[in-house]
Amino acid sequence: MNWILIYEEELVQNHFIQLSDERHTHIRTILKKITNDQIQVVIPGSGNYIFKIQSISESSTTLEKVNPIPNVLKPLLIHTFFSLPRPQTGKKIFHLSGAYGVDSIYFYATETKNKEFWTSPVYTKESASYLETGLSQTGNSRLPFVIQEKSFLWKNFLKDWKGNVFVLDREGENCQSIFKSKNGFLETNLYVFGPESGWKPDDLLFFHENNFQIVSLGKINLRTEFAYSALLHHLFSIRN
Template sequence: MNWIVIEASEISSEQSVHITGIRHHHIVSILKKKASESVLVVVPGIGNFRYQVEGISNQETILKAEENLPRVLEPLPIHCLFSLPRPQTAKKILHLAGAYGITSLHFFATESKNKEYWTSPVYSKDWKELVLTGLSQTGNSQMPSVHLGQRENWKQFLSSWKGPVQIMDREGKNGFPNSNQRDFGLKETLFVFGPESGWKESDHLFFKEHNLNQTSLGNINLRTEFAFSSLLYLLFKS
């Protein structure tokens, strides 16, 4: 946790905030901050700040806004869809989405996926906290939106997408030349990650019928979280 995440609703009209729980423990025990010292703060949807420690007790840390900081990270303006991953995999995806500041995440159960994954707390009450762990790592202030398509058809969703769609598939074309990736209209691009077992033949027919590009990250099989991480790295470094 390099940055302390503070929700805008926690900040008083005097620009101070009372921090308790895990964040308080981190400031005191990990960062070892004392009164009058500063901590780095990210406020989701607003920006980056430096806050001063006004007081510390056994139960809480009181912080007050000291100065605005320039945005430390340029978010990746992309959208990503995942064939319902295992909860442990979803945790890593949500963290990475927050760390890189992508625009949106979409989870759907394709025909071959275990729909019981929907019952996991990751997809009901924990997803926001998992995204916030990414913000606390990098200082990104953009909160990705998360769409849980539990009762929706993923192929209908793809058909209605208004921008470019890139289907991630080991057998696809190499869609990542060395040129600047931001030049080919990332803003509305939806990157689609399928099941780790691979797309079914009916899926490939659907992609062909709808002229959807199939893009490869390389000629190896990757676990979903590694494929997502590879995509983020390739786009971010350019």
Template sequence: MNWILIQREELRINESVTLTDERHNHIRTILKKKPDEEVQVVIQNEGNYMFRVLQITETESILIKKDSLSRTLNPLPIHCFFSLPRPQTAKKIFHLAGAYGINSLSFFATETKNKEYWTSPVYTKDWNQWVHTGMSQTGNVHFPMIQFGQKQNWKKYLETWDGNIIVMDRMGELDLKTYKEPLDHLQNTLFVFGPESGWNEDDMKFFNELPYKTMTLGNINLRTEFAFSSLLYFLFRN
């Protein structure tokens, strides 16, 4: 945790905040901060700041806003779709989305997926916690929009997407390594990640009937979180 993440509603009128949860424990035991020392803070969907420690005890830390800081990174203006991954994989996806600040994540159960995954706490209540871990790591301020399509048809969702769609596939026509599209042209682009076993024949027929591009990360099969991480890394680097 390189940054302390707080919500605007936690601040008092004088721009101070009292923390009693794991953030306080991190400040006290990991960062080992003392009164009058400074802490880097992210206010979600607002900005990066330096806060000063007013008081710290065994049970609470009291911080007050001191200075505004330049944005630590510019969020990646993309959208990503996932064929319902295992809960442990989803944790990593949420974390990465928070770290890079992408626009949105959507999760749908394609025909080959285990729909019991929907009952996992990762999808029902804990997902925002995992996004926050990513934001706390990088200082990204943008919290992505999250959509869970439990009762929606994933193909209908893609058909009605208002923008470009790029399907991630090992045999894709585009190669991410040589992809040079400017980031500001990707704001309405949806990157679609399928099952780790790959798209089936019916899926590929569906994609071929619509004006979707396909993109490869290389001629190997990657676990979903590694494929997602590779996409984010290359886009961020460029």
């Protein structure tokens, strides 16, 4: 946790907060801060700030907002689509999305066998906490939108998308030239990740029939979270 995450509504008079949860523990035992020390704080939807420790004890820490600082990370405003992954993979997707500040994450059950994953706490009540770990790591202050679609057909969703659709598959065209030449950072771009078992032949036919661009991160099989990390890093690098 490089940044302490605080929500605007937690502040008293817009300047003070008393922490007695894991954030207090982190400040006291990991960061080893004392009274009058300063810490970096990220406030979702607001930005990056310096806070000063007014007091600290075994049970709580009181912080005061001192001043804003320039945002350390420009969010990577892309839209992402995932064939509903295993919960352990979902955790990593949430974390990476929060770390890079993506615009939105769409989850669809493209395979019948995946529908049982909807019942996992990762998708029912814990998704926000995994997004927050990403913000706390990088200082990104933008919380992604999370859309979990359990009824609308995923192929209809892709057909209705108002913008470029990039489908990730190792047999596609090299992503570097594609993203640079086809405006890889348009706000309407959608990046589509399929099941780890791979796209079915009729899925690939559907993509071709709808003129969706199939792009490759390399000619090796990657687990979903590694492929997602590779895409985010690549886009982040060429943008900067």
